[in-house]
Amino acid sequence: MKRFSWDEMMNRYPAFFAIILLVVALTINFILQPNMFARDTLNSNMRVFLPIILLSVGQAIVILGGGIDISVGGIVSIVNTILATQVGLNGSPEKMWTFVFVSIGAGILAGAINGFFIAFLRLQPIITTYATSFLYVGFALFILPNPGGGIPAEIANVYRNTTPLGLPLAFYVIGVVLLVWMYIRSTRYGNYLYAVGGNAEAAYETAVPVTWVLFSTYVASGFMSALAGIAITMLSGSGNAEIGVPMTLTSITAVVIGGTALSGGVGGVAGPVVGAITLGIIQNIISFSRIDTWWETFVKASIIVVALAAPGIINLLRRKKV
Amino acid sequence: MQRKPLFTLLAFIMVLSMVLAACGTPATPTTAVQPTQPPQTGQQPTQPPVESKGPPFTIGISNPFISSEYRTQMIAELIEVNKEYMAKGLTTELVIESADTDVAGQIQQLQNLMAKGVDAILVNPSDVNGLNATLQEAVNKGIIVISVDQELNVPGVYNVGIDQKEWAKTSAKWLAEKLGGKGNIVLIEGFPGHPANVARMEGVDEVLAQYPDIKVLAKDTGKWDEATGQQVMSNFLAAYPNLDGYWTQDGMAIGALQAVIAANPAKFPALVGEGRCQFLKLWEQVLKDRPDFETIAVANPPGVSPTGLRIAVNMLLGKQVDKSKLGGANGLSFVIPVPIIITKDNLQQGLDICKDKPDAYLLDGIMTDQEVLDAFFLK
Incomplete structure (x- = not known):
């Protein structure tokens, strides 16, 4: 039997550490909150985590391709305001479906705008999407200047309270996302994506359509942002035009905690999913550990910093030992 | 397929949580802090029944925004007032969920409060509608839910706060009268679209409608921020050097007055202030050079939250609310009177209050237990 090798695990499975982290976080949460795996509690947690999970998946694809997308929150805001103003509190399910598709279209369009600037005009991803983030939030404010509007409570309840076979709806959504990703990963496109993120020049020389692959990552991110917005x-x-703004940095944090390198070409989609759940669980741990209110923000930030730094620290210690 | 183990692991975790979900359910009753005697019915295992419990009660606080003196003072006062009830054995330590967070984060805060089995929730909402479904769930669980500082329109959710519109009307009226019903003014508002700001500006518009000779030259937002208020006011002073007056509110009035002091025009515009110690001190300072300077400061008290805590405790004790005393959209709002208005007549009183307080202190007022009972409960 082959001996377990920490280095090998860390290198081959960037999400490996993320999963350890999640298990540790889940265990602590479970000790502090023994009913956390009860159906209602699990569902109420997962329904809060799902938007960030979806957003992180989109973000991860962009980061894999060597970019970054600061505008995801803006896209979430656009989708939120479209749904809140067009469907309305008394809208019909048909109307909801229509505007779900409109929203997805809007998300893809917004992603395509980012992609056009970055892939075709070769602008810096971080500046471009920072600029378009204001464009998108501004547009959302134009659609819905004052918080309000909404979707019918019955439709919201489908999302909030559906637990097929006693499992939160979010698990099924995550399952589908991971299956689709597994498929994409196995295609030629999947290889292109890693090639572009790893070394775009080398990829170009080996006839990978770098421009189109880059473009596609932002479209995928726009699509996932739309799903997050719907969620x-x-x-x-x-509706609230500002709703997506704080989600952007959380999505990037989730990707990094999930073991995806910001340099691109390394990581996957499972890691960010795990990372996003871990971030949510950390919030729960803070909440249930009854930390003094004034320390809450500090403690939470410390845990996140440690979580981000831990793989590096472990590697550093191991190198010293050798 | 080199990445397979990763998914296997993930799948394993999902299955694990599934199994735990199955075992977790019946184990719940053991989590209750006090061992409840009645045999478990096994029907609704997630939450212990709230109605049948006697004191001590547990009260949860949900606050999504911490970077303001108002919120800091609010939390500190809640803790203080709760100690009074703890000493009588009526409540336990408050369960406080307070951190900068978004709508989803506040939903998580509220869910965690529910999972902790609190008897009442005081929530300072981050969004007018975004929490509705979650608060409804809490109400359905028999939890008393009180929205403080901001009125929500959710069936079963009580509101405790001042009347924001009346609050703004007080200072707007003072300004209009000070101007003799005539002149050119500018307005600096808070966050456009924020419910409190909307209500306040409605109040200002209503007052100004009665004074047709007062002309509003311009309106801009100071985002409830001192520095922004100062900047906006500087721009206004540059654009309209002969400005007769301006109306502004909380958080921006200090900045605006500082802009006026810096510009030092021959004649100060008539201006309104805010109920904060730093403003009163600035007022006192201006008086040294201009003895006829006067303004108005209407308190926006963080004390409405501890007052809300008193209401919650009395409701938990089974005292009946006098519904005829409540107002608001669905008749569930406890309207708290503004505790103090500072004008030139009682400036000294305000300064005395501020003597041992930090500059950021907001003039405040918390109703006593007896006052709450007299004002809102059946005898």
Whole structure:
């Protein structure tokens, strides 16, 4: 039998550490909150985590391709305001379906705008998407200047309270996302993506359509942001043009905690999913450990910093030993 | 397929959580802090029944925004007032969920409060509608839910706060009268679209409608931020050097007055202030050079939250609310009177209050237990 090798695990499976982290976090959470795996509790947690999970998956694809997308929150806001103003609190399910598709279209379009600037005009991803983030939030404010509007409570309840076979709806959504990703990963496109993220020049020389692959990552991110926007609208049931803004940095944090390198070409989609759940669980741990209010923000940030630094620290210690 | 183990692991975790979900359910009753005697019915295992419990009660606080003096003072006062009830054995330590967070984060805060089995929740909402479904769930669980500082329209959710519109009307009226019903003014508002700001600006518009000779030259947002208020006011002073007056509110009035002091025009515009110690001190300072300077400061008290805590405790004790005393969209709002208005007549009183307080202190007022009972409960 082959001996377990930490280095090998870390190198081959960037999400390996993320999963360890998640298990540790889950265990602590479970000790502090023994009913956390009860159906209602699990579901209420997962329905809050799902928007960030979806957003992180989109973010991860962009980061894999060597870019970054600061505008994801803006896209979430656009989708939220479209749904809240067009469907309305008394809208019909048909109307909801129509505007779900409109929203997805809007998300893809917004992603395509980012992609056009970055892949075809070769602009810096971080500056471009920072700029377009204001464009998108501004547009959302134009659609819905004052918080309000919403979707019918019955439709929101489908998202909030559906637990097929006693499992939260979010698990099924995550399952589908991972299956689709597994498929994409096995295609030629999947290889292109890693090649472009790893070394775009080398990829170009080996006839990889670098421009189109880059473009596609932002479109994919726009698409996932739209899904996240739909999810958060169904969670809150209401519209607010600012709703997506704080989600952007959380999505990037989730990707990094999930073991995806910001340099691109390394990582996957399972890691960010795990990372996003871990971030949510950390919030729960803070909440249930009854930390003094004034320390809450500090403690949470410390845990996240340690979580981000831990793989590096472990590697550093191991190198010293040799 | 080199990445397979990763998914296997993930799948394993999902299955694990599934199994735990199955075992977790019946184990719940053991989590209750006090061992409850009645045999478990096994029907609704997630939450212990709230109604049948006697004191001590547990009260949860949900606050999504910490970077303001208002919120800091609010949390500190809640802890203080709760100690009073803890000493009488009526409540336990508050369960406080307070951190900068978004709508989803506040939903998580509220869910965690529910999972902790609190008897009442005081929530300072981050969004007018975004929490509705979650708060409804809490109400359905028999938890008393009180929205403080901001009025929500959710059936079963009570509101405790000042009347924001009346609050703004007080200072707007003062300004209009000070101007003799005539002149050119500018307005600096808070966050456009924020419910409190909307209500306040409605109040200002209503007052100004009665004074047709007062002309509003311009309106801009100071985002409830001192520095922004100062900047906006500087721009206004540059654009309209002969400005007769301006109306502004919380958080921006200090900045605006500082802009006026810096510009030092021959004649100060008539201006309104805010109920904060730093403003009163600035007022006192201006008086040294201009003895006829006067303004108004209407308190926006963080004390409405501890007052809300008193209401919650009395409701938990089974005292009946006098519904005829409540107002608001669905008749569930406890309207708290503004505790103090500072004008030139009682400036000294305000300064005395501020003597041992930090500059950021907001003039405040917390109703006593007896006052709450007299004002809102059946005898």
